[in-house]
Amino acid sequence: MFTRFEDYAAAQMLGHPDSPPRSQGKLYFSADWQRTVYGMAMALSRDGHFEWEDFRQQLIAAIAAWEAGACAGGQTPWDYYACYTTALIKVLEAHSLLQPGELAPLMAGLLEISAPARAPV
């Protein structure tokens, strides 16, 4: 019996296409943003902003879309947490917690701040 939302939510994914990467019994994150987005989706659903199953369906759809691109050729390399981020944005938009296009200016600002450090000299 699951007594914690965190366990219930993680359990729903295991053995399914939306199962998260893991290693030696722990969730596997290769970057901090992956850890953040994983925790964000879980925290928002736990707090009642959307049903976990609604998020999962968006995630399964995002993974299926990536696979369809794979068959067609030329798509980006596999990235579970990119699909996870797409799914979270879609479920937030579906619940009117985020407006389409609202994220882009903020994201562009963040990229601009970090861009000079990566620009060729």
Added chain:
Amino acid sequence: MSSLFAYDDDREAASAARVRALEALLIEKGVLGSDSVDAVLAHFDTVAGPFNGARIVARAWTDPGYRQRLLEDTPKAIAELHFPLGMDGAEGEHMKAVANSATVHNLVICTLCYPWPVLGLPPYWYKDPVFRSRGVREPRAVLREFGVPVAAGVEVKVWDSSAQIRWFVIPERPADSAHLSEEELAALVTPEAMMGVALVPSPVP
């Protein structure tokens, strides 16, 4: 960070920026608490995970009386270690420990249940029907493929976890580990060793 899943730098920067922007926006809107993410992830880092099972095994290695109690009444012995609240949920009930020895090697397979609070999140292959059926039918061959050859004179016992009993293995304590503290011993124990599909290696000198 592992380079196993290394990405293109620009794509990685864009993904990180998207998530940072989303987090900032949701906090600003009052939808997400500033510490909500850390609170959720702390559950997997500190409450329920393979670190609990590793602590149990290390205590059993260092305290023969505890080992005996663990084998006789596993839930009661686990309770002695005062794990965090919530540890007994998530299929952590009805635990039963079995111990490997020079004459017995235990292998746990899973039909229905997996004790998360002790072993952590299960690996991909654990609920695979092929692993389960071969684990029952030819456990020595399966163990050999996992890199655990079991000598002919050693008995192999296979345990099928269910809602009534969730098994885990006390692996054999590695050689050359007498000098290690309980905490250092726990760091050597992996979930796979507690399923019986791996041995605990000796510490690196």
